[in-house]
Amino acid sequence: MTTGKDWTNSSLGERLTWAMSRKRFGTNELGEAAGITGGGVSKLADRTEVVAGHAATLFKLANALDVSPGWLAFGTGQPLDESAKPPWERAADLCREAGVPEEAIQSALDEVVSSDTEMPVLVWIDRMRLKAAEIRAARPLM
Incomplete structure (x- = not known):
């Protein structure tokens, strides 16, 4: 899915919030789907850095949100790579x-x-x- 947005300079919080709204997940629902706490998701959603979070956690979140792990972690590419x-x-x-x-x-x-x-x-x-x-x-x- 191409959003048309350049995510390169977006924060982890922006990307996570966008992906959560796309799936209609709150922090608790995403935490449950990813196997982490809702509080942990909330903390990551508040992050303003471009790159933040532990790789294993970001991978779990990306899988639960059906988005590209590289996009979620670094803002590179587009959220969904259908060809993958x-x-x-x-x-x-x-x-x-x-x-x-x-x-x-x-x-x-x-x-x-x-x-x-x-x-x-x-x-x-x-x-x-x-x-x-x-x-x-x-x-x-x-």
Whole structure:
């Protein structure tokens, strides 16, 4: 996701606050998702330095917020690097946005074999859409 903003001179607090609002997380919710205290998140959100915090903590926060660890830690690049996600995750995100039922997405992902992991995003989307059609067809009409 490109925000159009140059984050290079932003503080850790600015980046963390932006990412939290994007996910609609408060400090306690983020702390719980990242496995740290809400108070710890609050302290980091108040930081005005460009680079601050321990690497392990920032990595946990970035994972919980679905943002790039490099962006959160240093303000480099953009918050989300979609190309860094595996194709099946990008396909699942796109299918969710398009309204494909979660059951169909998970069913397609459950059938993955190791040779499938390099398939392009569009192939994954087709698989997930086919699963959705199979699930609809298997349900009794009311």
